[in-house]
Amino acid sequence: MIxxxxxxxxxxTYEVYxxxxxxxxxxxxxxxxxxxxxxxxxxxYFKDEFQLIxxxxxxxxxxxxxxxxx
Amino acid sequence: xxxLIISLLLLMMLTGCWSSEExxxxxxxxxxxxxRNDDGIEVTFGVPLTTNLASGETSGSxxxxxxxxxxxxxxxxxxxxxxxxxxxLSRRANIGQNRNIVVGRRFAEEGITPVxxxxxxxxxxxxxxxxxxxxxxAKDEVAKATVTSERFFISILNKYVEHRTALQTTIKDFxxxxxxxxxxxxxxxNFSNTTEGAMVGKSSTVGTGGAAIIKKGKLVEPILTPDxxxxxxxIRNQLGNYFFSIKSPTENGWIGLYxxxxxxxxxxxxxxxxxxxxxxxxxxxEAISNNSTMNFAIYEEVKKxxxxxxxxxxxxxxxxxxxxxxxxxxxxxxxxxxxxKYPQEWRKIKDHWREYYRDQLAxxxxxxxxxxxxxxxxxxxxSQFIEHNEGx
Amino acid sequence: xxxxxxxxxxxxxxxxIHIITTIIMFMIGIVLQQSGYSAPLGVLIGxxxxxxxxxxxxxxxxxxxxxxxxxxxxxIVTRWLHYPLMAFIIMTNFLLVAINLWEIxxxxxxxxxxxxxxxxxxxxxGLCISYMARYGIKSMFRAAEGMFYLSMxxxxxxxxxxxxxMEWFLARGFATIASVKEAWPTAYHLGSIFGEASxxxxxxxxxxxxxxxxxxxxxxxxxxxLMVICHLIPILxxxxxxxxxxxxxxxxxxxxxxxxGSYLETLDxxxxxLWLVSIFIKLSFILFVISHMLxxxxxxxxxxxxxxxxxxxxxxxxxxxxxxxTQFFSMHNGGVSTCVYISQLIPLLYxxxxxxxxxxxxxxxxxx
Numbered sequence: 001m002i003x004x005x006x007x008x009x010x011x012x013t014y015e016v017y018x019x020x021x022x023x024x025x026x027x028x029x030x031x032x033x034x035x036x037x038x039x040x041x042x043x044x045y046f047k048d049e050f051q052l053i054x055x056x057x058x059x060x061x062x063x064x065x066x067x068x069x070x
Numbered sequence: 071x072x073x074l075i076i077s078l079l080l081l082m083m084l085t086g087c088w089s090s091e092e093x094x095x096x097x098x099x100x101x102x103x104x105x106r107n108d109d110g111i112e113v114t115f116g117v118p119l120t121t122n123l124a125s126g127e128t129s130g131s132x133x134x135x136x137x138x139x140x141x142x143x144x145x146x147x148x149x150x151x152x153x154x155x156x157x158x159l160s161r162r163a164n165i166g167q168n169r170n171i172v173v174g175r176r177f178a179e180e181g182i183t184p185v186x187x188x189x190x191x192x193x194x195x196x197x198x199x200x201x202x203x204x205x206x207x208a209k210d211e212v213a214k215a216t217v218t219s220e221r222f223f224i225s226i227l228n229k230y231v232e233h234r235t236a237l238q239t240t241i242k243d244f245x246x247x248x249x250x251x252x253x254x255x256x257x258x259x260n261f262s263n264t265t266e267g268a269m270v271g272k273s274s275t276v277g278t279g280g281a282a283i284i285k286k287g288k289l290v291e292p293i294l295t296p297d298x299x300x301x302x303x304x305i306r307n308q309l310g311n312y313f314f315s316i317k318s319p320t321e322n323g324w325i326g327l328y329x330x331x332x333x334x335x336x337x338x339x340x341x342x343x344x345x346x347x348x349x350x351x352x353x354x355x356e357a358i359s360n361n362s363t364m365n366f367a368i369y370e371e372v373k374k375x376x377x378x379x380x381x382x383x384x385x386x387x388x389x390x391x392x393x394x395x396x397x398x399x400x401x402x403x404x405x406x407x408x409x410x411k412y413p414q415e416w417r418k419i420k421d422h423w424r425e426y427y428r429d430q431l432a433x434x435x436x437x438x439x440x441x442x443x444x445x446x447x448x449x450x451x452x453s454q455f456i457e458h459n460e461g462x
Numbered sequence: 463x464x465x466x467x468x469x470x471x472x473x474x475x476x477x478x479i480h481i482i483t484t485i486i487m488f489m490i491g492i493v494l495q496q497s498g499y500s501a502p503l504g505v506l507i508g509x510x511x512x513x514x515x516x517x518x519x520x521x522x523x524x525x526x527x528x529x530x531x532x533x534x535x536x537x538i539v540t541r542w543l544h545y546p547l548m549a550f551i552i553m554t555n556f557l558l559v560a561i562n563l564w565e566i567x568x569x570x571x572x573x574x575x576x577x578x579x580x581x582x583x584x585x586x587x588g589l590c591i592s593y594m595a596r597y598g599i600k601s602m603f604r605a606a607e608g609m610f611y612l613s614m615x616x617x618x619x620x621x622x623x624x625x626x627x628m629e630w631f632l633a634r635g636f637a638t639i640a641s642v643k644e645a646w647p648t649a650y651h652l653g654s655i656f657g658e659a660s661x662x663x664x665x666x667x668x669x670x671x672x673x674x675x676x677x678x679x680x681x682x683x684x685x686x687x688l689m690v691i692c693h694l695i696p697i698l699x700x701x702x703x704x705x706x707x708x709x710x711x712x713x714x715x716x717x718x719x720x721x722x723g724s725y726l727e728t729l730d731x732x733x734x735x736l737w738l739v740s741i742f743i744k745l746s747f748i749l750f751v752i753s754h755m756l757x758x759x760x761x762x763x764x765x766x767x768x769x770x771x772x773x774x775x776x777x778x779x780x781x782x783x784x785x786x787x788t789q790f791f792s793m794h795n796g797g798v799s800t801c802v803y804i805s806q807l808i809p810l811l812y813x814x815x816x817x818x819x820x821x822x823x824x825x826x827x828x829x830x
Contacts (some may be wrong), residue, residue, distance in 0.1 A: 003581070004778060011770045017681040019767060028760065029767050036771045047782040053793045056557070060797025067800065068647055079589070089577030190708070193573055242719070250702040337631065367572050406702065410635035 004044055008037045094120075097161040098168075100138070100224040104185060105174030105208040107144060111184075113151035114209045115163060118222060125317030138222055140213045164352050165243045166194045171201050171241075172259065174208030178282065178289040183252065185285065189272045196241040200231050203256040203282045205293070211261045211303040215274045226276050227259075236278045237303050244284075249408070249423040250400035252287040255294070255302055255389035285399035285424075289419035292393060301390040304332045304351055305402055313358075316382055319374035323362025323452070327379065327441070329355040338407040345412075347404050349391075351383060360450035363457065366441075369446070375440060383437035392438045398428040465528075466670035468603050473669065474682045476606035476743070477659050479613055479688040481512075483741045484655055486617065486693055488565050491710050492794055493694070496647040498703045502691045504648025505606045509687035511649065512656020515806050516679050519660035522813040528667050532758040538816050543770040547808050548759055554805035555752050558658075559745050561798065563587060564790065566741065567780070573714070574731065575613070584777045587742065592773035594746040595753070596766055599668050602747045609740055616736050617689055620713075621696040623720045623729075628699045635703070636695070651794070652690075654802040656683055663809055664751050749773060 012033050019026050043052075093387035119139045133160065143154035156163050171189070173182055182201075189195040204211050212223065220226045230236035237257040244254045260279035281299040283290050294302065303309045309332045315324040332353040339346050364371050394401055405423050409416045418425050447454075485493075493501050495789045526534055536544045575583065594601050659679060662669070669675060697712045699720060706712050717730045750765075753772055757765035784790040 002517060004774075007585075007774055015767045015770065019618055024764055024767070027727060028762055031770070032760070033771050036775045040775050043778055043782045048785070050782075051784050051789065052557075052560070052779060052782055052787060053784050053796070056793060056798060057796040060800040061795075063653070064795070064797045064800045068795075088579075088582060089575060193714075197715055198719050242701070242705065245705045245708075246702045251704070406629075407631060408630055410638055413635075413639050 001041060001044055004040055005037070008033070029049070072409045091162065092217070095161050096164040097159050099163055099165050100168065100222065101170045101172060101212075101227065102168055103140070103142070103167070103174075103208045103212055104148070104176040104177055105178055107207075109144045110146040111148050111151050111177070112142055112209060114140050114145040114157055114212075115159070116140050116212070116224065117159070117163075125349055138217075140209065142209055142311045146190060148233065164194075165197075166190075168195065169199055170224055171199055172208050172212060172227075173201065173203055173256070175203065175205050175289065176207070177425060178203055178256065178284065181287045182284065183287040186241060186244055186252070190245065194417050195241075197242045200227065201239050201256055202227065202236075202259050203286045203289075204259050204261075205280075205282075206261075211274070212259075215276050218275060223276065230257075230278060233411075234303070234308055235298055237281055238308055244287075246403045247406050249405045249409075249420045250403050250427075252284070253399040253401050253403070254284050255281045255401045256289075257281050257286055257298075257299070258293070281305070281428075283394060283397055283399050283401060285397060286312065290397045290399060294390065294393065297386060298393065299388040301386045302394070302401075304334055305336070305349055305387065305391075307332075307334045309334075316375065317362045317380050318360075318362035318366045319371060321362055323360075323364075325357060325362060325364065325375065326359035327355045328358045329439075336402075336404075336407065337412055338404070340412070342400050344430065344432055346434050347407065348434050348436060349387065350436050351387065352436065352438045354440050355379070356443040357441060357445050361452060363450065363453040365449065365453070366444040372441060376439060377443075379439045380437045383439060384435045387435040387437070388433075391435070393434065395428055395431070400424060400427050402429065404433075465667055467600050468665070468668045468670065470669075470671050470674050470678045472603035472607050473662075473675075474678050475610035476603050476747070477679075477682045478685050478689075479606050479610060479682070479740045480658065480744045480747070481656060481755075481817060482613075482617065482689050483737060483744055484562065485686075485690050486829050487569070487650065487711070487713060487737060487741075488562075489651065489655070490694065490697065490712055492791075493648045494697070494703070494706045494712065496651075497644050498707065499635045499698065500641055500645035501648055502577040502636060503642065504645035505652055505687050505690050505694065506509070507642075507645060507649035508652030509683050512659060513680060513683050515653075515657035515803075516659045516662065516683070517676065518810050518813060519663040519806075520666075520675050520679065521667040522809050522816070523663045524672070525816065527672055530667060530758060531663055531812075535812055538812050538819065545759060547811075548755060551805045551808060552752055552755055552759075554801055555748050556776055556779065557798070558802065559748050559752075559776050560783055561793075562741065562745055563776070564778045564783050566738070568787065568790075569711070569734075574734070576760050581777075581781060585778055587745075588773045588777045590742050591746040591749055592769050594742065595750040595773075596769050598766075599713050599750065601664060602743055602750065604742050609736075609743060613736060613740050616733055617693070618715060620733070621692055624700055624716055626801070628717050630699065632699045632702065633695070635698075641825030651799045653690055654806070656686070657803070657806045659683065660806045660809070661748070661751055664755060749776070798821050 012030070015029065015033075016026060019029065083251070085209070097115070097117045099115045100118055103114035103116060105112050105114075117139050119137055122137050141155050141158050143151050143158065145151035145154055152163075171185060173185065185201075189197065189199060189358045215223065217223050217226060220229065231238045236259075237255060239254050239256055244252055257278060258280045260277045261274040262277055263274050279296050279299075281294045281302060283292075283294065300309060300312060304312075310330070312329050313326065314329075317323075318325050332351050334349060334351045336347065336349050339348060360366070364375065366372060400423065404427065405416075405420070467754060493504065509796050523531065532548060535548070538544075539547075563584060565586060567580045570583055571578065571580060594605065659682070662675065662679075666672065693713070697706055697716050700716055701709070709715055714730055717733060720729060749769060749772065753765045753768040756772070757763075757768055762768075784793070
C-alpha cells in the first residue's frame with residue numbers, strides 16, 4: 001500500500017511539474033489523479049477478498065455458454 | 071537533474087538481479103539415476119565436481135580426486151528423495167542441464183510413471199531427456215563403472231544417442247498418444263566385467279545391449295536382444311551404421327555387409343476388413359567382406375544375394391515385431407496412424423486398443439535393400455588367392 | 463496535414479505484431495485443448511470474424527474521417543447513452559491490458575525469474591509501456607516498423623528449426639479429423655483477438671491514405687492467421703494432439719526440442735526477449751487509446767499527463783486480478799471474449815442509428 005502511494009506521489013509530482021512548465025490547467029487532472037489513487041488503494045486493500053475476475057464471470061459467463069453451445 | 075532521474079530509473083533494470091544465482095553456487099546435474107530398494111525410491115544425482123576439474127586438466131580421473139560425484143538418498147517418494155539429496159549437496163542442484171535419466175530394473179518393474187509425470191510437469195526438466203535402463207541396481211553399476219573412452223559417463227550416454235549407437239527414447243516418446251500412453255522401449259546400458267583398460271579397483275566398463283519393453287509404464291518380459299533392438303531402431307527410423315553378414319547364395323561362406331542408413335516408411339492400409347501396418351525399410355548397403363566364391367560381377371548372383379538380404383531383414387523385423395506385439399505394448403504408437411487415416415473406426419476401437427493391437431493388427435514388412443558398392447577389390451581373397459585353380 | 467502521421471505500411475506491420483504476439487504465446491494452449499486437430503480451421507474462421515468486425519468499424523469511421531469518434535458519438539446517440547458506453551469500452555480495454563500483463567508476469571515468474579516479486583516485474587513493464595505511449599501516436603507505429611522484420615524472422619524460424627522432429631503422417635489428420643463443430647470455440651475466442659484491429663476507429667483521423675485501410679486490414683489479418691497456423695501445425699505434428707493438449711505453454715516446449723546444434727537448444731530466452739518487446743508495443747498502443755478516449759470524454763485538452771497514472775492503476779488492477787493460475791484460466795471460458803466482442807460491436811450500434819437518422823433526415827428533407 002505504501003509503495004502504491006509513493007509511486008502515485010512521484011507520478012503526480014512529475015506531471016504537475018511538467019504541467020506548470022507548459023502552463024496547462026492543473027485542477028481537473030489532479031482531481032482525476034486523486035480518484036485513481038483512492039481507487040487503487042481500495043482495490044489493493046481488498047485484493048484477497050475480491051478479485052476483478054469475479055465481475056467478468058458473473059456478467060458474461062451465461063452469455064458465453066449460450067454462444068458456445070455448451 | 072534530468073540525468074539524475076534517468077540514472078535512478080536505470081537502476082530499475084536491475085530487476086534481473088533480484089533473484090540471481092551465481093554459477094559457483096549451483097551444482098549442475100549431469101545424470102539422474104532412479105531406482106527402488108526395500109526402503110523406497112533411491113534418487114542419485116550425478117554431478118560433475120567442478121572444483122576438481124579446474125585443478126586436474128588433462129589427466130582424467132587420476133590426480134587429486136574424483137571428477138564426477140554421485141550423491142544419493144532413499145525416501146518413500148521421488149520428491150522427498152530429491153529433497154534429501156539436496157540436503158547433502160553444498161550447492162543448489164540445477165536440473166535444467168540434465169539430458170539423461172537412468173532407471174534401474176526394479177523401479178521399471180514397478181512403474182516409471184512418477185518419473186514421466188515429474189519430467190512433464192516440472193518446467194525445468196526438458197521433455198527430450200533421454201532415458202536408459204540398467205538391468206540390475208542402477209546406482210551401484212553406474213558408480214563403479216570405469217569410463218574409458220570419454221571423460222564423463224554422461225558424455226558416453228550423449229554420444230551413444232548422437233551417433234545412434236543406442237536406441238533413443240525420450241520422455242516425450244512415452245506420451246505421444248493416449249491410447250498407447252506409457253508404452254515404449256528403454257535402451258539398456260550394459261556393464262561388462264572385463265579388466266581391459268580398467269583402473270585398479272574398478273572392474274566394469276560401459277556398453278550398450280538390448281532394450282526393455284515398457285507397457286503402461288511397467289517393464290514386461292522379454293528383454294530384446296541387441297539384434298532385435300537394432301530392428302526396433304530401424305522401425306523408429308533411427309538406425310545408423312549397421313554391420314551384418316549373410317550366407318552366400320553360391321556356396322558355404324558368408325558375405326559381410328554394412329549399411330550407413332536405413333530409411334523406413336510406415337503406413338496403415340485396410341485389406342479385406344483387416345488393418346495392416348506396412349513397414350518398408352529401404353537401404354543401400356556396401357559389401358565389406360566376401361568369404362565365399364561369389365562373384366559380384368555376375369548380376370544374377372548379386373540379385374540372389376539381395377533377395378537373401380531382404381529375407382534376412384524381413385525375418386529380423388518380423389521376429390522383433392512378433393515379440394513386441396505379443397506383449398500387447400504398442401511401443402511404436404501405431405494407433406496414431408489409425409487415428410489420422412480412419413477416424414470413425416478408431417473411435418470404436420480406441421478404448422481397447424492394446425487388445426486389438428495384440429490380436430488383430432497385422433504388421434507386414436517389405437524390405438528393399440540394394441547393394442550399392444562392392445568395396446575395393448574385384449574378387450574375393452578366397453577365390454583370387456586360395457582357390458584360383460579350379461579342378462586342381 | 464500534421465494529424466495524418468500513420469502510414470498504411472506502418473499500420474500493416476503494427477497490427478500483424480499486435481495479433482500474433484498474444485495468440486502465439488498465450489492462446490495456443492487453450493486453443494489446442496478445446497479444438498485439437500480443428501485448430502487451424504478455427505483460426506481461419508476467427509480471422510474472418512475479425513475482418514468482418516473491423517470492416518464495420520472502418521465503414522463507420524469513413525463517414526466522418528476527420529473527427530474523433532469520442533466527440534461525434536455524443537451527437538449520434540444522446541450524451542446519456544454515449545458516456546456510459548464509452549466508459550464500458552474504456553473498462554474493457556483496461557481489462558485487456560491487465561490480462562496481458564498478468565500473463566506476462568506469470569510466464570516470466572514461472573520460467574525465468576523465480577523468486578522475484580511480481581510487482582517489480584509489473585512495475586518495469588508498466589514503465590516501458592507508458593514511456594512509449596507518452597511519446598505520442600508516432601512512437602508505437604515507428605517501433606512496430608522496426609520490430610516487424612526481426613519478429614517475423616524469429617517466428618518463422620521456429621517451425622523450420624524443429625522440422626527434424628516432425629512426423630508428417632500426422633498431418634493427414636487435418637483433413638480427416640477436423641470439424642467445424644470442434645473448431646467453433648477456437649474461432650470464437652480468436653475472433654475477439656483478430657477483432658482488436660477495430661481500434662482503428664479510435665485513431666482514424668491519424669491515418670493517412672485512409673481509402674486503402676480495407677486492403678491493409680485484409681492483408682494483415684491474413685498474414686497473422688498464416689503465421690499462427692504455421693505455428694499450430696508444427697506443434698500438433700511434433701507433439702501430437704494428446705500431448706499438446708496437456709501442456710500449458712506448448713510453444714516453449716517445442717523450442718526446447720530443437721536439435722540442430724547445442725547452442726540453439728537454449729534458444730527460448732532469446733525468443734522471449736524479442737517477443738516481450740513486441741507485446742510491449744501492443745500494450746502501449748492500447749494504453750494510448752485509453753488515455754486518448756478518457757481525455758476527450760472529460761474534455762481535457764491533453765492526453766499525455768494521464769498516461770502514467772492510468773498505467774499505475776492498471777498495474778494495481780493486474781495485481782488484484784486473480785489470486786491463482788486456476789482462477790485466471792477459468793476466466794477464459796468465463797466470458798472475457800464476450801466482453802471484448804461487445805466492446806468491439808458497440809460502434810456497430812452507432813452505425814445503425816446513424817444510418818437510420820440520416821435516412822429519416824433525407825425523408826424529411828424530401829417531404830419538405
